[in-house]
Amino acid sequence: MLADYHLHLENGPKELEYVKKFLDQGKSLGLSEIGFSEHCYRFKEAKHLLDNFFTAPRNVDSVKEYLELLNQAKSLGWPIKIGIEIDYVPEAESAIREFISQYEFDYVLGSVHWLGDFGFDLKEHLPRWETSDLDIIWHDYFNTLLKAAQSGLFDSLPHPDLIKIYGFYPKTDLNEFLEHIIKEIAKTGVALEASSAGWRKPIGEMYPSRFILGLIKKYQIPITLASDAHFPEDVAKDFDKLLVNLKETGFTEYLRFNKRQRIREELK
């Protein structure tokens, strides 16, 4: 049985009925559990963690209400877990730590979406790619991902090579650098996410690439499974393809979490 640990409620009403739509879709595709991981910047209580032109107008929800809603769903016996997706920004580390300590999550995801003021996966920032030094950006991205791992704040790091989203690759060979990054991440004990979301993005391939997936296997980093669904119909989307890639790479296990304790599950 599989578990999709990366779902967003932000596009619907904060109601049990909407939560159930995600669950029903997951069940129909054979999932045994789903985990919600709302963007931290949605929550007013977290406004100080990342405040910019993109997050400010979206900073409208309450983390307390989010937890209440999902705990209510849990109390009905629904197989769900409560997570959160936090934007990792090195300068905010201690504030992020303080924020996490105030709430009870089953798991915490740490994502790199921002390199300074460059929201590299945003359509609004697409023109900036054209004038950027791709070599510097790719190095910056993976060095920041490593910092996120070393911060010890997170249980899993989503879409590990999100930087490829629009297909801007540097001309230099990064394989040795990527192996160094994955090897160092392995020392931290954090999990990395295998995500089908990339198939729905311009790059049209899973996160991470088969090359990085091979390194994750080589250095025995545990994985979590994700669709990054922002709508119920995307829950576990392309998990069949995801599974084929994971099995071909030699993976036999994935992780679930309960109150931040990891549970190893057979991948089948």
Ligand SMILES: [Zn+2]
């Ligand atoms: Zn993300």
Ligand SMILES: [Zn+2]
């Ligand atoms: Zn997400």
